[in-house]
Structures are given as C-alpha cells and as structure tokens.
Amino acid sequence: MPSKLSRKELTQCADCACFNIRKASRAVTAVYEERLHETGLRGTQFTLLVMIAANEPITISHLAEKLVMDRTTLTRNLRPLEKQELVDVVQGEDRRTRAVRLSKSGHKSLAEALPLWKKAQKKVVSFMGEEQMTDLLDKLHTLEKITGI
Amino acid sequence: MPSKLSRKELTQCADCACFNIRKASRAVTAVYEERLHETGLRGTQFTLLVMIAANEPITISHLAEKLVMDRTTLTRNLRPLEKQELVDVVQGEDRRTRAVRLSKSGHKSLAEALPLWKKAQKKVVSFMGEEQMTDLLDKLHTLEKITGI
DNA sequence: CTGCAATAGGTGTATATACTCCCATTGCAG
DNA sequence: CTGCAATGGGAGTATATACACCTATTGCAG
Numbered sequence: 001m002p003s004k005l006s007r008k009e010l011t012q013c014a015d016c017a018c019f020n021i022r023k024a025s026r027a028v029t030a031v032y033e034e035r036l037h038e039t040g041l042r043g044t045q046f047t048l049l050v051m052i053a054a055n056e057p058i059t060i061s062h063l064a065e066k067l068v069m070d071r072t073t074l075t076r077n078l079r080p081l082e083k084q085e086l087v088d089v090v091q092g093e094d095r096r097t098r099a100v101r102l103s104k105s106g107h108k109s110l111a112e113a114l115p116l117w118k119k120a121q122k123k124v125v126s127f128m129g130e131e132q133m134t135d136l137l138d139k140l141h142t143l144e145k146i147t148g149i
Numbered sequence: 150m151p152s153k154l155s156r157k158e159l160t161q162c163a164d165c166a167c168f169n170i171r172k173a174s175r176a177v178t179a180v181y182e183e184r185l186h187e188t189g190l191r192g193t194q195f196t197l198l199v200m201i202a203a204n205e206p207i208t209i210s211h212l213a214e215k216l217v218m219d220r221t222t223l224t225r226n227l228r229p230l231e232k233q234e235l236v237d238v239v240q241g242e243d244r245r246t247r248a249v250r251l252s253k254s255g256h257k258s259l260a261e262a263l264p265l266w267k268k269a270q271k272k273v274v275s276f277m278g279e280e281q282m283t284d285l286l287d288k289l290h291t292l293e294k295i296t297g298i
Numbered sequence: 299c300t301g302c303a304a305t306a307g308g309t310g311t312a313t314a315t316a317c318t319c320c321c322a323t324t325g326c327a328g
Numbered sequence: 329c330t331g332c333a334a335t336g337g338g339a340g341t342a343t344a345t346a347c348a349c350c351t352a353t354t355g356c357a358g
Contacts, residue, residue, distance in 0.1 A: 010203040017273045018181040019196040024289040032167040050162040096336040124166045140173040245306040
C-alpha cells in the first residue's frame with residue numbers, strides 16, 4: 001500500500017520551502033565566502049562579528065536570540081573566533097552569564113572585511129535587482145518569525 | 150585608521166543577504182524537522198529521498214548538481230541513509246560512477262513521511278500566504294542560479 | 299598500444315547546526 | 329536561612345556543508 005510516490009506527489013515536493021531556501025542559501029553563502037576568503041573569515045563569522053560589534057557586550061543567549069540560532073550552536077561558532085582572538089568572552093556580572101566582545105583585533109578584521117562584504121552584497125543585489133532584493137529581505141524577515149508559532 | 154565600524158555601516162550589514170537567508174533557513178528548517186521528527190528523517194534527508202525517487206538511478210555528481218550541493222557534501226549526506234538502508238548505492242556501468250537508488254524500505258519511509266511533510270509545507274504556506282510563497286520560491290530559484298556568475 | 303588529460307568519486311579537515319543531558323548560579327518561597 | 333525551581337551555559341553526539349587533495353577509471357592523441 002505505501003508503495004512508490006506518484007509523479008504528481010514528487011512534483012509537489014519540488015516546491016518544498018525547506019529544500020528551496022536551503023538550496024538558495026548554499027548558493028548565496030558561496031558568493032560571500034568567495035569574496036571573504038582572503039580575510040580568513042567565513043560568511044557566518046563575518047555576521048557574528050557584525051552582530052557582536054553592534055551589541056557588545058552581549059550574553060550568549062541574547063546574541064543567539066538575535067541570530068535566530070540555537071544557543072549551543074552559537075557557543076560552537078564562537079570557538080574559532082576565540083581561537084583567532086577576534087572575540088573576547090569573559091564572565092559577566094551575573095556569574096552564570098558570559099559577556100561577548102570584539103577584541104581590538106576583531107574590530108580590525110571586521111573593518112578590513114567590510115569592503116569585501118560590500119562587494120559580495122553588491123553582487124547579489126545587482127543580480128536580483130534592488131527592488132526584488134528589498135522584497136526578498138522582507139519575506140525572509142517574515143519567515144524567521146515562524147519559529148515558535 | 151581601520152578602527153571601529155560606524156553605526157551606519159553596522160546598520161548596512163543588517164541587510165546582508167547571506168545572514169538573512171541563513172537565518173530564515175534555520176527557522177524554516179526547524180518547522181520541517183519538528184514535523185518529520187517522528188519519522189526519524191531530517192529535513193535534508195527527506196529532500197534527498199524525494200530527489201532520488203524522482204531521478205533514480207542517478208550518479209552522485211548528477212544528483213549533487215540537481216541539489217546545488219557540493220559533490221562531497223552529498224556523499225556525506227547519503228551516509229546515514231545508507232546506514233538505515235533507505236538508499237542503495239552501487240557501482241554504475243561506467244565503473245567510475247556510483248548509481249543511487251531508493252531501497253524498498255526507502256520508498257516506504259518516503260511514503261510515510263509525505264503526509265508529515267505536507268503538514269509542514271502547509272504551515273509555512275499558510276504563514277506566508279500562497280501568493281507571497283509563490284513569489285518567494287521564484288526569487289529563491291533566481292538566487293540559486295547566482296553560482297558561477 | 300601507450301601515455302596522459304579528463305572525469306567520477308572519496309578522505310581529511312574545519313566549520314555550521316541543533317538536540318539531549320549536564321553543571322553552576324541565582325532568586326525566591328517557606 | 330534553606331531548599332528548589334528557574335536561568336545561563338557547556339559537553340556529547342549526530343548531521344550538514346564545502347575545500348583541498350587523493351585514487352581509480354575512461355577515452356583519446358600520437
């Protein structure tokens with residue numbers, strides 16, 4: 001009875017939101033990583049540096065919330081940045097918390113990476129068209145709020 | 150000179166396509182994984198089963214191309230599915246190639262997972278609205294073509 | 299036929315992601 | 329003050345992702 005899926009069902013699955021957003025995500029990520037490569041930063045790492053710079057000092061959980069990322073994922077993603085001494089993670093006032101900050105070196109790396117990020121961003125915006133891009137970002141912002149519904 | 154980024158620059162970075170699509174990707178993936186959890190399949194694994202079912206038998210490289218995924222990533226993603234005996238990977242005619250197919254068990258798992266995938270898909274489509282969703286998928290399809298430009 | 303470039307694929311390594319379970323600290327009910 | 333739930337965070341485990349480098353097979357120029 002539960003034999004093979006019909007052609008129609010398989011076609012339906014091609015519109016899977018999860019599949020399509022992950023697929024596009026891989027393609028877009030590749031653009032940024034290519035440009036950022038010479039800085040030694042990955043796309044995600046650039047994002048982390050930006051988010052920390054904009055909010056420092058910030059606790060792990062608060063940062064994870066802003067990133068719509070699991071707390072434990074963030075802990076792991078910070079590891080390489082700590083190793084490269086781009087971020088400092090120290091004990092907070094509430095001794096349960098840890099305060100994340102950019103080091104001087106982290107600010108420097110971020111500043112150096114910015115023009116390369118701009119190139120990647122420009123490439124994607126040019127490719128999509130400015131209006132289309134704005135609309136896409138709107139939809140992505142909507143989607144990220146689906147968590148917890 | 151390369152000191153801290155200005156408030157304006159940090160604000161600009163908030164529109165990073167890479168950051169935003171990955172963030173939304175995490176949120177959307179969570180919806181599908183929650184629904185698929187009882188099947189023992191991850192979102193990506195469901196996608197893989199669908200793609201294989203629609204194209205079997207198919208070589209690693211051809212499948213990777215359809216998925217806009219690195220060839221070696223696909224090899225690794227197939228590993229857990231092989232272990233669960235949901236897919237068979239055998240030597241192709243051209244002995245350099247490997248032919249990927251669903252096992253009987255794989256077809257069964259896929260058929261059982263389909264209604265749960267439909268629930269997840271419906272949740273996302275309801276959340277976004279049907280027209281918005283169609284438009285989003287269009288944009289994602291455009292984006293995935295940025296690779297290699 | 300031989301040598302070699304092209305093709306198909308895997309391994310080592312590193313990061314990204316999140317779940318489950320665990321520990322430390324805090325704050326509050328009693 | 330004490331006991332305990334709530335909060336903040338890490339470790340173990342498993343999957344997802346891709347780059348650099350390696351091996352095996354094929355096919356073709358000569």
